[in-house]
Amino acid sequence: xxxxxxxxxxxxxxxxxxxxxxxxFHGSKISSDGGLLLFRELDEVLxxxxxxxxxxxxxxxxxxxxxxxxxxxxxxxxxxxxxxxDVNDADRMALDPVMRQVVGGRAVDxxxxxxxxxxxxxxxxxxxVVRHARAITFQLAEVAISGDLFHRILAAIHRxxxxxxxx
Numbered sequence: 001x002x003x004x005x006x007x008x009x010x011x012x013x014x015x016x017x018x019x020x021x022x023x024x025f026h027g028s029k030i031s032s033d034g035g036l037l038l039f040r041e042l043d044e045v046l047x048x049x050x051x052x053x054x055x056x057x058x059x060x061x062x063x064x065x066x067x068x069x070x071x072x073x074x075x076x077x078x079x080x081x082x083x084x085x086d087v088n089d090a091d092r093m094a095l096d097p098v099m100r101q102v103v104g105g106r107a108v109d110x111x112x113x114x115x116x117x118x119x120x121x122x123x124x125x126x127x128x129v130v131r132h133a134r135a136i137t138f139q140l141a142e143v144a145i146s147g148d149l150f151h152r153i154l155a156a157i158h159r160x161x162x163x164x165x166x167x
Contacts, residue, residue, distance in 0.1 A: 023138050025140050032126065053073065078103075
């Protein structure tokens, strides 16, 4: 390791348990749900969400209204279509580039609706595996947590010490 916390000069992270494993952070460029774009186009042509949206009445007030009801409906329907059964995946879906486009409106430039979950943020991080001769690189999507936060968590882990062995 060239630097503390397992990071080298490029910001990539090497893990101590297997020196072949390298982590790279690539922002939210990766999505496993690209096929949703076809279904969103079908929805647009048939006008299904617009029909449903015409029957919805918004009752939310105050600052808890960043997304339209039609956007929330889209996120719910398309999330289930993609195999996400409930809101436990909402944090990841909120930053997924395909889901943001499918939801439309403010979500395209910001993020879709989310619900915070520790499991989603720290475990369910999308990764693409790239193998080279002696290295295994995981290209991680900076969706749920940033590369900087990941580095800080890794530094905290490295500061931990195993308990003393008692004989």
